[in-house]
Amino acid sequence: MLPSNVHSIYDSYFDALPFSPEVRDKNLCDTERKGHIKRIVPRPGLELVDSCYLLHESCKVGVQSSAAMVELSFCLQGSGEVSVAGSEQVSFMPDSCSLHLMRDFRVEFSFQADVPFHSISVGISVEQFDAWLSELDEGPAYSFEGLLGSKAFRRFQMPILPEMARLLPNLNGPSFSQPRLRKLQVEGKVLELASLGLDTFLFGHELHRSKSTMSRHDREKIRQARDILLARMESPPSLIELAKMAQINEFKLKVGFKEEYGTSVFAYLREKRLEKAWSLLRDGNHNVSQTASAVGFSNFSHFAEAFRKQYGLNPSDMKRGR
Structure with a gap:
């Protein structure tokens, strides 16, 4: 062998x-x-x-x-x-x-x-x-x-x-x-x-x-909702608006999204915002406040806390470590 x-x-x-x-x-x-x-x-x-x-x-x-x-x-x-x-x-x-x-x-x-x-x-x-x-x-x-x-x-x-x-x-x-x-x-x-x-x-x-808990059509609508959410990361729609845009009812969106992605709609959005923030800070063309704004965080302290919780370091450490 x-x-x-x-x-x-x-x-x-x-x-x-x-x-x-x-x-x-x-x-x-x-x-x-x-x-x-x-x-x-x-x-x-x-x-x-x-x-x-x-x-x-x-x-x-x-x-x-x-x-x-x-x-x-x-x-x-x-x-x-x-x-x-x-x-x-x-x-x-x-x-x-x-x-x-x-x-x-x-x-x-x-x-x-x-x-x-x-x-x-x-x-x-x-x-x-x-x-x-x-x-x-x-x-x-x-x-x-x-x-x-x-x-x-x-x-x-x-x-x-x-x-x-x-x-x-x-x-x-x-x-x-x-x-x-x-x-x-x-x-x-x-x-x-x-x-x-x-x-x-x-x-x-x-x-x-x-596979037994959600139809293929519903899965497609859930993924469509995910794509809309990521495209409008800086200013996302409300849950009701998102459900209308994806043409799925709000209950199915909440339950189906968690089943498909393992978390709630806006917890998923937060994770993807922080991933984008990591890339922007690593790229070096944005400072910390610009990065927070670019990914949709209006409160800087909330952004820093969320970033630290996900990655184990402060966003300012990314700039110093470049």
Whole structure:
């Protein structure tokens, strides 16, 4: 069997990105190309990667490896294309979750210029993946080899489920900056997220429940409401106005939005405002008060408090750290 080395595969990927060596090798930010990479190894055979890019030129990133691994990946912002040798071209989209199985593979990622991209991924060794599946005492018997067959790459994809959306913020921001119990805290959340993801993709438990609670038409209306909300981030409509604009009743909007995105309409808006604020501050063309206004915060102290709660640092620290 081919070697399973999660960390070497990620090394190859980040080596191919147009970042400085310091950023590729450490948990640092690249102020020139506006990106960050945060990597944590909570236990052997697992790696958590939080990566955010804002590249000023469109680029293609090619990765080839003879190693093997499993990856649970969450695209939080941005989009792009992935070309897999010997397979069709696939897309990654915001608010989507993917399970990848790969070995002896060659892929090419396409990123567009000046389009923020943010993902959180959990890399899992084949040994750890098979060990987890071997402990199951019911359902079909799965294994890495059985799922992948003769292919070099296999992908499953679905929208991020509410349960996943609630876990993801705990893997970012303050939990990364806790010096003493950081790995222990992250390991617990990673294991919970991996358990939910594998249960959903391989056995369809959460996916089946999620699909049964809202029609496809209602889901389309909820996503339309989300798009309207993001387009009018600086001055958003009220909940009643948003429901009318998306042509869905207010009750369905509130319940369906939480089911689809794991949080309320305006909690989601706040999170996306803060993500945009992070990008604006990292870009360096806006001061803190300008940034707060640009993302729709009329009260500066409320903005600073919300930013600090989500990212574990003051917005002014972003300016000093450039």
